[in-house]
Amino acid sequence: MTPTFPMAAISRLRMATDGDGVTTLVCAWGCPLRCAYCLNKFTWDEKTKVERLTAEELYARVKLDSLYFEATGGGITFGGGEPLLYADFFPEFRRVCGTKWKLTAETSLAVPREKLLLAAGTIDRFIVDIKDTDPLVYQAYTGLDNRAVLQNLRLLLTLADPQKIRVRLPLIPEYNTEHHRDRSEEILREMGVINIERFTYIVR
């Protein structure tokens, strides 16, 4: 069966937020997490209208910015939602778009191991939102246990160049503190993570 990607939203000409260069963000529908401050709650909503696109169809949609992708080292960023749930789509898309575009995945790594193995062979860059390494904080914020997430991160660090992996460490008001974040950074550095981005959620 031809793999398809359930696209819930698409955003063109993004800069400096989803990887290097000019990127187009393609949001997947569906996510195993239920983060309290999720920006894209429509990716959980079963009423969200979704387009299931083949690799050729998605390529036809996004190729109009190919000039910027090639010139700036950008490309397509798969986000969502949890794009790695559809990891079987990535090799097919790579076959269609060629090697000049960079493919980036914004992921929580809350996916089965097999999905990560499939994605690691195709995706050029990973942006991992680890939330917090403390299991209680993670459970409170996302509703899910994080042991598998940390195992997947360890696996990813062996499968991909650590320089191509960026881990985002948020300060989440009402859920974690600077102390939690310092401890998380310590753990991540011990695991071999090189690129760590600390930022803060604003809750309005």
Next chain:
Amino acid sequence: MTGKQKCKILKQIRKQIADANDIRYVIEECSHKGKCKGTCPRCEWEVRMLERELEKRRLSGKKVALAGISAGVIVSSATACTPVEIMERAVNRLLGNEIEGNMALEGDVPYTPDTLQPLEGETEIVEPLMGDPVPESDISYPGEVVEETAVGEVVADVDGLLELPETDYDPDDEPEFAGVPPFECETETDQEWEGEAEIPVLEGDVAYPVDEDEWDETEEVMIAGILIPPEEETT
């Protein structure tokens, strides 16, 4: 980043591509007034023209320089800077403004004023939106926060110590993956929608242009709610 700033950066990228391939390209000041998403039919048309010229060059056997030409213009936030600071620095670099502090960003292309056209304009820092990174000094915590969460109330005091509610969570349980989305979404690519598919447009999103074959520069075009007046014919 405002739409105008984005437009200027993209224009600069087009200029660099054109210069690297001996294609004549003159940056014209945009006369559009009002809100801008970063691109418009005129900018899209320029991209198509550039692509055609590059293809002509390729077909005539000449070398086409494209990969990484503008790699230093946009840098990712994987540095010590926040994305807001990164964008500010990128825009300042293009504007030819002096930047204070250590500007040696990892993977950055050295700034060479001779190769970049100075641009007019101002640097505007957009107020961060929910979820956007902000300087940590701007964050302060109340004395106590009570919030409903997926597992019940979470209470934290001013020191950030959390009192998590009792749940059925057992650390000895084997982790379970949702693995698949909790809801099956049944869609067909040939499903008929009423009008166009209502794909949510993310904040700051750039609307897709109409089909290239249908473009008519003499017609008015509505892009993202902005009426683009037709180009006046010059005699």
